[in-house]
Amino acid sequence: MATQTKPILHGYFRSSCSWRVRIAFALKGVEYDQLPVNLIKDGGQQSCVSLTVALSVPKLTEEYKALNPMQQVPAVEIDGTTLSQSLAVIQYIDETRPGPRLLPADPKARAQVRMISDLIASGIQPLQNLYVIQKIGAEKMQWSQHFIDRGFQALEPILKQTAGKYCVGDEISMADICLVPQVYNAERFKVDVGKYPTIKRLNEALLEIEAFQVSHPSRQPDTPDDLRA
Amino acid sequence: MATQTKPILHGYFRSSCSWRVRIAFALKGVEYDQLPVNLIKDGGQQSCVSLTVALSVPKLTEEYKALNPMQQVPAVEIDGTTLSQSLAVIQYIDETRPGPRLLPADPKARAQVRMISDLIASGIQPLQNLYVIQKIGAEKMQWSQHFIDRGFQALEPILKQTAGKYCVGDEISMADICLVPQVYNAERFKVDVGKYPTIKRLNEALLEIEAFQVSHPSRQPDTPDDLRA
Known part of the structure; x- marks a missing residue:
């Protein structure tokens, strides 16, 4: 290239x-x-x-x-x-x-990485995006909390199954790249991330890494x- | 497999x-x-x-x-x-x-396919999803129209550059797979798809195909x- x-x-x-x-x-x-x-x-x-x-x-x-x-x-x-x-x-x-590699070689593991990435990138982030909450107005804090909590409630059991050291097994992937900024957003919107022990653990491990x-x-x-x- | x-x-x-x-x-x-x-x-x-x-x-x-x-x-x-x-x-x-192939072999074309797919799957569809418009309530029609129009206004100039017979060049791809159901949603929400000539043309061409x-x-x-x- x-x-x-x-x-x-x-x-x-x-x-x-x-x-x-x-x-x-x-x-x-x-x-x-x-x-x-x-x-x-x-x-x-x-x-x-x-x-x-x-x-x-x-x-x-x-x-x-x-x-x-x-x-x-x-x-x-x-x-x-x-x-x-x-x-x-x-x-x-x-x-x-x-x-x-940011996506694993194995097709099933790749699919898990994409599933987690898309759950965040399509299922959570768009709903607390700047141009959406502008339209929500005064309720934007509760609105954002609602959709982040809804997403994290789904993400937690999925990650419990897929995670090793990181979101999918022990290698860093696109799923981890999506997770950390979403947790950062959750904290900005005062979501209690402690309710999601796997998400919390993974986020802490990832924030130790220089690239993050x-x-x-x-x-x-x-x-x-x-x-x- | x-x-x-x-x-x-x-x-x-x-x-x-x-x-x-x-x-x-x-x-x-x-x-x-x-x-x-x-x-x-x-x-x-x-x-x-x-x-x-x-x-x-x-x-x-x-x-x-x-x-x-x-x-x-x-x-x-x-x-x-x-x-x-x-x-x-x-x-x-x-x-x-x-x-x-549902994604082309060339990395740049693949990226275009994913960009168009994600614009729809992260930038439009989640905002007019069932569980979101339930929360919007009475305004759900205008809300959905607003975000579909916003997305189509961005999609139209992108497709004008990437499209041949289909969304990216002349081969059917994941981008086409995302486009047709989104146009169907747009019509359900009474968006005037005629305002977007490239989207309209591609949708019509794709609906001729048996798989669609x-x-x-x-x-x-x-x-x-x-x-x-």
Whole structure:
């Protein structure tokens, strides 16, 4: 594959879908550039980001809309093409870059990884996404808690069956890449993650790993000072 | 792979995610059994299904909850394991069964197929899913229209770039498998699909294909008589 130029990640420090892609790049050891996209009202006020402000109306440029018509982050420029949808990006990185596999070789284990990833990426995250809870308004905290709890109640028994050291067996996979940012979101929305012992254990184990640390929302170029680790 | 016993699809005639799996089985020429799961209040009243009833509270058994803790359809018993999440199931079928590829061989084309599939499966369908619009209540029609239109506005320019005869080039793929059931949902929610000429054209072309016809909601074992084609 042509990899002459570094991929460019258009993302946002706190977007869980951007974090997924950052973890994948880190696990694969792929160098990339970040171009932060402001999901914040009136754009550019990075120094006064707060939970409240970050949850308000996004202002995205027409330029960005051309990169990702869905007007969400991330979008990734890579190998002369532009991709959006984090799981599509992660699987593309996995299929074109050397380094540890992000999906196992065995078809059944691959299916389990994708099942867990999709449970999070289709069954939980979209329902507490910025553009959805904007429409919910005042009830957004309860709404988000409801759908995260509903998803975690399903995820916990599945992980109990599939997990070893990590979500599926003992190798890190795309499922782990999806889990950690979703737990981070759960904590932001004050979900009691202690109710889900397998999820909690896996999240803690994964946060020990460098690729999950360097990609963390508290350590990105657009992380505001008061949220910086 | 062990394929001695036929896969069992636990689904629902009108569920778009069940339809996706039915299309994949049909394209691959895989025989399977269907066990309908009633997404209908009080269960078992299949002869009086109507749009209104089908949108009311689902009653799923504890047995089914063991198969799919997310309490959604589909779940598929296959090769001695149980899988949920339709895109995980479709890719498992693709990777373990002969027949036409559901994802292209070229990594960039594969990424485009996954990007389009995920835009629908994570960006549109979850927001007009039964268990979400139940929570929305009286506004569910406008809510669903809003998010389907939002998704189609993004999908249309992407498909304009990727499509040939079908969503990505001239071969049928997982992207097409996601598109047709989503257009069916759009029509149920009275979205004017004519505003999206590429989506409309692709949907019409795909509905000419036998695999999309035999799997159609109007032709399933649990399709009520008044909706039967």
